[in-house]
Amino acid sequence: xxxxxxxxxxxxxxxxxxxxxxxxxEGKDEKVVSSTQIAxxxxxxxxxxxKDFAYFGEFGIRGMGYNVKQLKFNIKEILGxxxxxxxxxxxxxxxxxxxxxxxxxxxxxxxxxxAFDKDPVTVIGRISERMxxxxxxxxxxxxxEVVKARNIEIGIITVPPQEAQKVANLLIDANIKGILNLSPxxxxxxxxxxxxxxxxxxxxxxxxxxxxN
Amino acid sequence: xxxxxxxxxxxxxxxxxxxxxxxxxEGKDEKVVSSTQIAxxxxxxxxxxxKDFAYFGEFGIRGMGYNVKQLKFNIKEILGxxxxxxxxxxxxxxxxxxxxxxxxxxxxxxxxxxAFDKDPVTVIGRISERMxxxxxxxxxxxxxEVVKARNIEIGIITVPPQEAQKVANLLIDANIKGILNLSPxxxxxxxxxxxxxxxxxxxxxxxxxxxxN
Numbered sequence: 001x002x003x004x005x006x007x008x009x010x011x012x013x014x015x016x017x018x019x020x021x022x023x024x025x026e027g028k029d030e031k032v033v034s035s036t037q038i039a040x041x042x043x044x045x046x047x048x049x050x051k052d053f054a055y056f057g058e059f060g061i062r063g064m065g066y067n068v069k070q071l072k073f074n075i076k077e078i079l080g081x082x083x084x085x086x087x088x089x090x091x092x093x094x095x096x097x098x099x100x101x102x103x104x105x106x107x108x109x110x111x112x113x114x115a116f117d118k119d120p121v122t123v124i125g126r127i128s129e130r131m132x133x134x135x136x137x138x139x140x141x142x143x144x145e146v147v148k149a150r151n152i153e154i155g156i157i158t159v160p161p162q163e164a165q166k167v168a169n170l171l172i173d174a175n176i177k178g179i180l181n182l183s184p185x186x187x188x189x190x191x192x193x194x195x196x197x198x199x200x201x202x203x204x205x206x207x208x209x210x211x212x213n
Numbered sequence: 214x215x216x217x218x219x220x221x222x223x224x225x226x227x228x229x230x231x232x233x234x235x236x237x238x239e240g241k242d243e244k245v246v247s248s249t250q251i252a253x254x255x256x257x258x259x260x261x262x263x264k265d266f267a268y269f270g271e272f273g274i275r276g277m278g279y280n281v282k283q284l285k286f287n288i289k290e291i292l293g294x295x296x297x298x299x300x301x302x303x304x305x306x307x308x309x310x311x312x313x314x315x316x317x318x319x320x321x322x323x324x325x326x327x328a329f330d331k332d333p334v335t336v337i338g339r340i341s342e343r344m345x346x347x348x349x350x351x352x353x354x355x356x357x358e359v360v361k362a363r364n365i366e367i368g369i370i371t372v373p374p375q376e377a378q379k380v381a382n383l384l385i386d387a388n389i390k391g392i393l394n395l396s397p398x399x400x401x402x403x404x405x406x407x408x409x410x411x412x413x414x415x416x417x418x419x420x421x422x423x424x425x426n
Contacts, residue, residue, distance in 0.1 A: 007422075008223070009223060009419065010221070010222060010223045012418070012419045012422050013415060013418075013419055015418070016412070016414065016415040016418035016419060017399070017410065017412070017415060019418070020398075020399055020410075020412060020414070020415070021399060024398070024399070041399065041401075042399070043399075043401075043408060043410070078422070079418050079421060079422045079425070080421045080422055080424065080425025080426065081418060081421055085417075085421060087417075093311065094307050094308070094310045094311035094314070095307070095308065095311040097307045098306065098307035098308040098311060099413065101307070102397065102413060103374075103397065104397040104412070104413070104414050105413070105414060105417075108414045108417070108418070110414065110417055153424070154417065154420065154421075154424075161316075177424050178420045178421070178423075178424050179420075180416055180417060180420055184315065184316065184317040185233075185237070186230070186233055186234060186237070186254065186255070186256070188254075188256075194420055194423045194424055195256060195420075196416050196419060196420045197230065197233075197256070198416045199229070199230070199233060199317070200312065200315060200317070200318070201229065201233070201317050201318060201321045201323065202226060202229040202230060202233070203393055203409050203411045204298075204300075204318075204321070204323055204367065204393060205225070205226075205228070205229035205232070205292050205294060205321070206222065206225045206226055206229060206409060207367065207391045207392075207393055207407055207408075207409045208292060208293045208294055208298060208367070208391070209225050209291070209292045209293055210391075210407045211293065211366070211367075211390050211391050211407055212292070212293025213293065
């Protein structure tokens, strides 16, 4: 898929959000959609939508709009989510627990197949009381073994800041392919392990920038 | 601050992440930093760092690097976070609870001054048991009154998908300035209310794109 190599990250981000909007349209039984409609639902402008799609060749027929199902399929293929990805969540506090029951993951082919904590007994008590036991919580000592056994490719870090790099190292050592770090401090990975640091403060920063300017 | 108007959103996002890295450097008592160092910590390339800073004029002295404290101050000023922002969180499930104790908010001048739920009694029991009572949980019926009384400018939505637009409407009606939507469905706001929809699936999508390509 070398032709997709030079796509700006912001475009990738928007493709993902278009997907979200297309799922909504599909839920309302819409078959065809225009770039203007996508733009409106997604809160961007229509020229941006067309420009983003242009990176990947022609999706629609001029003047006819896009077929919702086909467009969804194409975007999923571009992003690489037309297959199931196995995920591990490490750190089952409030945020980790929230992810374990985040229904949209599965809709999007993200399957949480393992959850780890350094104190699984306490955590299990806490979770099962409130939401059943969505996935067995294992001791973090078993991480490497389970990542291998369950073909886990992505690790999500939801531990406190002082543990974040330690957990990243464990995941790297377990030959994970990608890490999504949701702890409030940046972690580092070697170039072979893809990394996304997501900070809630950054989302607020970008909101506040537009409120201030 | 009209001169900041045309900055790409990706730059704003990176500025926010540079801030995060600068805080780390400051913690390590570093006084001066080069764009190469910032790039390395933040996982981008140095040319990108310099290009991002160039939008806002000269921060550093050629060949001398940037003064960490000054750079932090400048970025905060650009983003508009050199003052305190009052925030309300609506929906105190797992994710909402996680935000109430997210220590980085306060470091960054984001102050959660109110938390709402439609069932505050149950929620309070659940929360106080585990982490003390970081902020009083109020019934969502009081939202408009409290937003006004406490000068709340930003609302964070952490309710289940079927409630998200309803809560967005309540916030809009309460004259909120900006909304950060962390529920898994997009919400809509009028142009006068700034909006960020943040989906955990999007973070994974962008990670998976780079794993697949």
